[in-house]
Amino acid sequence: MKITFYGGAETVTGSCYLVTTDTKEKILVDCGLFQGNKTVKERNYGDFPFNPAEIDWVLLTHAHIDHSGRIPKLYKKGYKGPVITTNITKEMCSVMLPDSGHIQEMEIERKNRKNLRAGKPLLEPIYTAADAEDCIKHFDGKQYNELIKLNDNISIRFKDAGHILGSAIIEVWVKNAQGSKKITFTGDLGGYEKPLVNDPEFLEETDYLLIESTYGSRSHDEDMTRAGKLEAIIEETFKSGGNLVIPSFAVERTQDLLFDLNKLVEAGKISPSSIFVDSPLAIAITEIFCKNIDSCDEETQDFGRTSGKCPLLINNLRFTRTAEESKAINKIRSGAIIISASGMCDAGRIKHHLKHNLWRSNSTVLFIGYQAKGTLGRNILEGASKVKIHGEDVTVNARIESIKGYSSHADQEDLLKWIGNITNKPDLVFLVHGELEESSTLKSLIEQDYQIETHIPCYLEEYPLSTEAKPLCLSHEVRDKEVDLDEQLDSLMRQFYSVGKNLISDKKYQETEELIKEIKKKLIS
Structure with a gap:
């Protein structure tokens, strides 16, 4: 075996x-x-x-x-x-x-x-x-x-x-x-x-x-610590007159966040003008959670029984399902909590919200999940002063925060x-x-x-x-060399695309292009 x-x-x-x-x-x-x-x-x-x-x-x-x-x-x-x-x-x-x-x-x-x-x-x-x-x-x-x-x-x-x-x-x-x-x-x-x-x-x-x-x-922050940090970040952001943008995985992370926000709202500790879940997938998963509350832990079930509703559904919570509703959020200048996917910022509607808020010094971007190497989220979290979103350079002026306890x-x-x-x-x-x-x-x-x-x-x-x-x-040294070779092949392909057609016949160009692709394919397989 x-x-x-x-x-x-x-x-x-x-x-x-x-x-x-x-x-x-x-x-x-x-x-x-x-x-x-x-x-x-x-x-x-x-x-x-x-x-x-x-x-x-x-x-x-x-x-x-x-x-x-x-x-x-x-x-x-x-x-x-x-x-x-x-x-x-x-x-x-x-x-x-x-x-x-x-x-x-x-x-x-x-x-x-x-x-x-x-x-x-x-x-x-x-x-x-x-x-x-x-x-x-x-x-x-x-x-x-x-x-x-x-x-x-x-x-x-x-x-x-x-x-x-x-x-x-x-x-x-x-x-x-x-x-x-x-x-x-x-x-x-x-x-x-x-x-x-x-x-x-x-x-x-x-x-x-x-x-x-x-x-x-x-080690992660304790749950009580994470709720306190969330409350403080919301309060500071709203005092500054900005929005709180939270890149969040559609599954579990968004629902964890909604649960904490609901407890803060019910306790009178925060009063956001609007809380948006701007991800059709996160909305669908939240609805699946609400259907399966009996599979959750006892605390969640008790909270739901006490409030008489799904413990993820908050006052002032808005689910934005359409692209038009999503775009309308970006007209709001302050007082909004915007939860959107993807959690690592590499795809989805979150990229639009980052584009409209990263350059604003009074807004905050809060990371509550793991950011893999090479992702937009990792670059922002590690202090990039400028990032590229949809082909456009965006300056990072917003306050960048993270809470580990949501993992x-x-x-x-x-x-x-x-x-x-x-x-x-x-x-x-x-x-x-x-x-x-x-x-x-x-x-x-x-x-x-x-x-x-x-x-x-x-x-x-x-x-x-x-x-x-x-x-x-393979040893780490060999695989590091593979990665370096892969990057060199990428560079070669870019140069070839830009000048190749002007230097050789169409047939030779196509043959060489296929050869480079085949080498790259074998390298990553």
């Missing part, structure tokens, strides 16, 4: 892990979009480094796009089987994946307009909204703690991961000639005593553990606590879904505190689980 790491290795996006059993069954756990810099995002467009038609089952930990976002492409490329997940994740994906397809169609349309003007070849989206809607028909929703038999050799079970509504830890039991082995995938783990969601369930035992490490070296990921203390509560510890831990610095810090602590062998896999690494064979992985 072996596991191959096709994403979520030394990075927080693109989660995708393939288990191949000794009897050649193939189980794919998650198939998410890569996000971040251009080199990483290119992986979304290339062919899969495996044959989708050979996959027997896809298991999905939760609905976030960095875990689910390439599933429609998987079907386009030949996958025929089911996507097995929780019922709520299935419901969320039914709106999230078509939304992702729509965004990709719009982005490709914009790029193709530029390519036409520049004489460059036209591009195709990774998948369309229609592709996403078609794939949802293959989703198979399950309950937590239901033992599911895939065949005579393989059984699975979903446990509550406490990350977002519907998120799951997936336990996989595989029988072979030597007996039975269990592999556990945490997906994204939540913290403890967080609003809305239940605490992550513990494990009794597992042989192998793949656990996330997003915050392997860091739906477990922090270092939570991760160690969760591992510590496994009754029979695993033989081997794989640290995934984390940048190398985070994973390395956590690795040292796991080995020090629990004496468990811990490994940080790299992209495309193949790790044998049932033999003494060594894993196959």
